[in-house]
Amino acid sequence: MTRNPLSKKAVSLAPSGIRKFFDIVSEMEDAISLGVGEPDFDTPWRVREEGIYSLERGRTFYTSNAGLKELKIEISRYLERTIHVTYNHASEVLVTVGGSEAIDLAFRAMLDSGDEVLIPQPSYVSYLPCAVLADGVPVTIPLKHENAFRLTREELEAAITPRTKILVLPFPNNPTGSVMTKEDLEPIAEVVKEHDLYVVSDEIYSELTYSGQHCSIASLPGMRERTLVINGFSKGFAMTGWRLGYVCGPAPIVEQMTKIHQYAIMCAPTTSQYAAVEALRNCGKDVENMRESYNQRRRFLMNEFRKMGLQCFEPFGAFYAFPSIQEFGMTSEEFATRLLQEEKVAVVPGTAFGDCGEGFLRISYAYSLEDLKEAIGRLEKFVRRLRG
Missing domain, CATH: 3.90.1150.10 (Aspartate Aminotransferase, domain 1)
Structure with a gap:
């Protein structure tokens, strides 16, 4: 047989x-x-033009595993401007093949067999299978229409067990369009700190908010050191086919994510990285x-x-x-x-x-x-x- x-x-x-x-x-x-x-x-044309120019200049070789230095510097500056959190480009920024790779790397770098990942739903389809593939245990938190599909403190506390390690925060949300304001996030941050959890904050739609400015949970007191911020260029910069994302967070976690990225991917597309520098600098x-x-x-x-x-x-x-x-x-x-x-x-x-x-x-x-x-x-x- x-x-x-x-x-x-x-x-x-x-x-x-x-x-x-x-x-x-x-x-x-x-x-x-x-x-x-x-x-x-x-x-945007100037982004495409920069990609074309990088090819014409023969910039077709591998970048460093963690990404082009100029791009990591621009990412750090961009997040300082937009979410008011500062990251060291050399040790706390990793450029990935889209935000989806960053989600996969985060779970593989942080989870041991049996560790639980809290996933508010409805939400992006990749969180649950990526947790399973990393030998984690996905635990879904059903969000409610009457709460505008926002996560509440009570819902979070009810889902936590001694095996809980990571909370996924998928806001602004796909598929609901729901957002969480600073006032919504503050009680969530308190629970995360009380239970010594880590947060994977998927902020791929952060540029597309329509009522006030996007707030990252990483900007709240005591949360930078326990949050991975995932973002990218697909949605806000209309660069889906360029396959480029990034993750910023504590150096010890980013170091392990980079190690896995080395073996699985090597580096993100070089042409896309040069184009993304232009996007962050001049496409606001x-x-x-x-x-x-x-x-x-x-x-x-x-x-x-x-x-x-x-x-x-x-x-x-x-x-x-x-x-x-x-x-x-x-x-x-x-x-x-x-x-x-x-x-x-x-x-x-x-x-x-x-x-x-x-x-x-x-x-x-x-x-x-x-x-x-x-x-x-x-x-x-x-x-x-x-x-x-």
């Missing part, structure tokens, strides 16, 4: 629930997708323009939901809305499937982001207003038909 070549751990992982509908959309004529979490803007206005455009689309969506009587709390971050479809008495999967089949509009079922996403849909507004208007018109027709 032939030995099974597959790892039980790998086989046990469910495939991402985000992609299912888009394989269908690609084969469907006149379909509109509101599901992909990718900016519809081109990367481009980011602001994109944010204003997203905010216009966000307000349009919320107004349309109100007009069609679709319940949706107001999202103040990222580029997603998370409307409730509980009134229709069908699962999120059923609703999304019928919407695609009957009106050729693709959205993501809330359950792709955790069981507590049942009864909700993720709708991305990283699309033109023209596409949004057409898609929402089709959604309204579908909803009207369901209501009879």
